[in-house]
Amino acid sequence: MSKKSWHHDKDKRQKWLQFMQDFHPQIDSQTIRLMDELGHVSRAIYQMGEQSVEDAGLSFAQYRVLMHLFFAEEMGERAELNPSEISDRQGVSRNTMSAFIRSLEEEGLVERRLDPHDRRRFNISLTESGRDVVRQHTRQHLGTIDRFFSVLSRDEQINLLNLLRKLSGQAAVSNSV
Incomplete structure (x- = not known):
């Protein structure tokens, strides 16, 4: 019972x-x-x-990071977002976002690149594996x-x-x- x-x-x-x-x-x-x-x-x-x-071995919060990146890319906004933009979109702290990004990077779902306009910052983009995860699980x-x-x-x-x-x-x- x-x-x-x-x-x-x-x-x-x-x-x-x-x-x-x-x-x-x-x-x-x-x-x-x-x-x-x-x-x-x-x-x-x-x-x-x-x-x-x-x-997919992801938390829903991690998946939402991938989804924000995918949406920005697909809507022609930008192929990369900086961590602050992603944390603002999700309503989480920058420290929390850093942990999400780090784990997604370790899984090969996102990559980080230096911002060409501001070398003190970096931007996040999806890898092809990240796009596949979003397509499948969405x-x-x-x-x-x-x-x-x-x-x-x-x-x-x-x-x-x-x-x-x-x-x-x-x-x-x-x-x-």
């Missing part, structure tokens, strides 16, 4: 709700449920991403995500997208305060 996850245990969720309301008694219990549900779905999608590139990853969202009708997907955009706008306003 499989053990219920915390998220699906009604009693534990009720205790969590009460625990949270003890901090802010005026909060609507539905707000806490929405926060928890969005967090659960977000983690589930991230885990699907992790699993979809696991066969199809698999997008198939996984497509199956995940197929549980929703087209109208439900549009409604969800509109609601998420509304929340995203509110998050941007809240973060700027």
Whole structure:
């Protein structure tokens, strides 16, 4: 018999709700449920991403580095990006990005070259192996995500997208305060 996850245990969720309301008694219990549900779905999608590139021996974060490079290359932006640009695109620290780049370089998926305009900096580009990994695993990853969202009708997907955009706008306003 499989053990219920915390998220699906009604009693534990009720205790969590009460625990949270003890901090802010005026909060609507539905707000806490929405926060928890969005967090659960977000983690589930991230885990699907992790699993979809696991066969390549990459973390999802490493795969995203490759994807940013591939996108910049394919869209004619540039064939190389510097580590700061990649870290900004991913929202991670430069130290974290350095570790990702180093490991991808060791795997032969990216290469580093001195910037011809500023010899103190270097740029990162994909190798052919890196491009192959992106091509192969992007199809698999997008198939996984497509199956995940197929549980929703087209109208439900549009409604969800509109609601998420509304929340995203509110998050941007809240973060700027």
